[in-house]
Amino acid sequence: MARTQGTSARTQRLIAGVATVLVATTGAIALGRVFQGNAPTLRLAAAGISSAVIAALLERRNLVLATIVSAAGLTIAIGLLVLPETTWFGLPTMETLRAALDAAGRVGEQARVQVAPSPPLAPLLLAGLAGAWAAVFAAHSLAFRAGSPLLALVPPVALVAFADSVLEDVVRPIFGLLFLAAATALLFADGLRRVQGWGPIWTGPGRTATIDVAAGRGARRVAAAAVMVAAVAPIMVPGFGAQGVIDFSSNDDDRVRIDPLVLVQASLNRDE
Secondary structure, three states, X not given: OOEEEOOOHHHHHHHHHHHHHHHHHHHHHHHHHHEOOOHHHHHHHHHHHHHHHHHHHOOOOOHHHHHHHXXXXXXXXXXXXXXXXXXXXXXXXXXXXXXXXXXXXXXXXXXXXXXXXXXXXXXXXXXHHHHHHHHHHHHHHHHHOOOOHHHXXXXXXXXHHHHHHHOOOOOOHHXXXXXXXXXXXXXXXXXXXXXXXXXXXXXXXXXXXOHHHHHHHHHHHHHHHHHHHHHHHHHHOOOOOOOOOOOOOOOOOOOOOOOHHHHHHHHXXXXX
């Protein structure tokens, strides 16, 4: 006798949460390269995973409520992971808020002075932790609330791209491949929900595999092929690993510069 099969709403939320945790972990590992040592990476990963868990648990709640709870969780994470000496038994205090505001005000100054990988100073670690937390929460909201999985990957991709832009070491594609694997898991979770939303799936007798198991078999092959192609394709692109045509990071003082005031003055005189 034919029967319907499918994944329950709880299973779908669990798969979505696991996919978001994978994205958070890989993004934190990539971002942690801008700091010295492994401790900052672990703190960033803890913050990202906590943000993913809160977003997954409050997925069916109002977005405003979820955002408020996430902001409260970020405050606690800052106190525990960045400013533990200002907390009271792990809970943030007014001193924690004042110290966090002071550290946030010194982010720009420290970013100009320090060179990556930098020591895990409070202002820089605060900025990285807040960025990772916000990126993960935004990714989950865009993927599973707004139904835009590709747009959801933009915030965590920014974390990976930022780390690559400030580091001048050799190319390390392993971080990009790890993130790509996590991104495919998020796309799979979204695709599973979309297929489930089309309606019940009827199967004949003797077939016991659920839709997530059946779809997962093909998804693993597609994901593995995509990661392999992504690992090899950049090497075949002309100019891979070469210097840019224009070096925007050059500090050569002998370059010719145009004063914008002089340029405007010349234009005004020409109009007269």
